[in-house]
């Protein structure tokens with residue numbers, strides 16, 4: 001094996017592969033990084049001269065792309081060529097929940113991981129370190145190894161360029177919207193494996209910018225399992241605080257004060273205690289579902305039920321919010337215009353996967369509401385895909401209920417609206433001029449803030465009726 005890594009290939013140019021490889025290329029100018037993908041449209045966007053067209057919106061990303069692209073960072077569809085030239089290959093492909101067959105709704109669909117492994121087995125040359133970057137069920141490295149080793153023929157043993165593989169687990173902990181910062185300043189880098197030399201070569205790469213004490217090395221299985229468990233613990237905090245939000249509304253306590261008060265205990269900590277419409281994103285639900293599936297696989301039923309509840313509470317919160325909106329709008333929203341501010345699953349990303357806005361919008365459309373959706377980064381096509389309903393198309397033509405339309409501005413979205421629902425904590429929603437908005441709204445005008453980020457005081461002074469999650473206006477009058 002070479003003394004250091006000079007050629008990296010990353011399979012998968014998505015939310016993880018793209019930013020992770022960009023930062024590696026930036027921090028390691030001597031390494032040539034090729035990011036490959038089967039999706040040619042996505043690769044075209046990564047290569048677009050106009051950096052506003054990158055397929056992923058992530059603060060700080062385009063500046064680094066500008067520095068490194070076509071110097072030591074390349075995006076391409078030439079998978080075979082770049083696998084052949086690489087001495088280290090990262091697998092960063094999608095691992096969504098299976099939609100059919102055994103384990104549907106819970107187990108991870110590993111078909112893209114298997115396809116990548118087969119490609120590596122076929123096209124790699126000499127000694128290759130294969131790094132699992134995707135989040136995978138514990139013991140997946142064994143499957144990857146089996147696929148890779150099956151490709152080593154007996155003749156290889158006599159050849160000078162014999163295929164040889166080492167499989168490492170190096171899960172990614174970045175969170176979207178903060179990916180560049182998370183990658184540049186990680187809390188830890190986790191490397192699991194058996195081959196000490198391979199571990200050392202991967203460690204060398206991170207040591208270019210990560211302090212030694214932040215690099216944790218473990219066995220393969222602990223590394224794979226830790227990633228699933230880390231996400232489950234984070235999601236559990238969100239579900240826990242969300243169950244407290246309804247109790248605050250019932251008792252007159254204020255969820256923001258409760259979060260602050262409990263978060264100052266260093267054993268609890270201040271982060272991940274913001275109550276909201278529930279966790280979204282491509283990871284939490286998928287990874288906890290997978291954990292539940294693994295528990296059940298090992299016959300650990302009680303533990304599986306315990307973690308399943310974290311997911312159930314998430315949907316409960318979204319349905320609860322829908323009911324609150326309906327109740328305050330006199331029990332019906334048929335033919336009412338509802339302005340939805342924010343559709344991404346959190347601020348600073350254009351990702352809409354599992355966004356809580358999806359379920360709440362679907363619920364409101366089903367109730368007959370006409371939604372006007374504005375998000376600073378999400379495109380109309382993504383909303384249409386998630387709601388499974390074309391813009392302006394009525395949800396049920398027979399009953400003439402519910403529709404949605406895309407808005408380009410907050411003003412357009414709120415004009416003639418009966419209510420404004422803040423779904424995502426985008427910075428610009430903090431500074432809405434309620435005096436201006438209220439003039440154009442139907443009366444009585446409502447503001448429902450599911451993220452507790454708007455200036456409720458100013459909205460009230462302007463004459464808005466307000467509701468914010470985890471706070472009871474009536475009790476606190």
Ligand code: NAD
Pocket residue numbers: 011012013014015016017036037038039042079092093094095112113115116133134135136172173174175176282283
């Ligand atoms: P993504 O869907 O954005 O990207 C995956 C990419 O892989 C797609 O562009 C797809 O076309 C490509 N791909 C699939 N099969 C391929 C093949 N055989 N050859 C070449 N390209 C192929 O997914 P993502 O959000 O980047 O997530 C990737 C993995 O990282 C998942 O396992 C996920 O759980 C994990 N992860 C995601 C995040 C996150 O914040 N999104 C964070 C940590 C870990």
Ligand code: UDX
Pocket residue numbers: 172173174175176177231234238271272273274275276277278279280281282283284345346
């Ligand atoms: C998560 C993990 O944080 C990250 O480590 C992992 O690599 C991938 O999954 P991500 O899904 O990108 O990252 O975003 P995150 O910031 O964790 O938020 C997840 C969801 O929880 C969002 O919908 C967010 O709005 C919600 N959330 C988060 C809350 O409702 N309250 C909080 O206090 C924090």
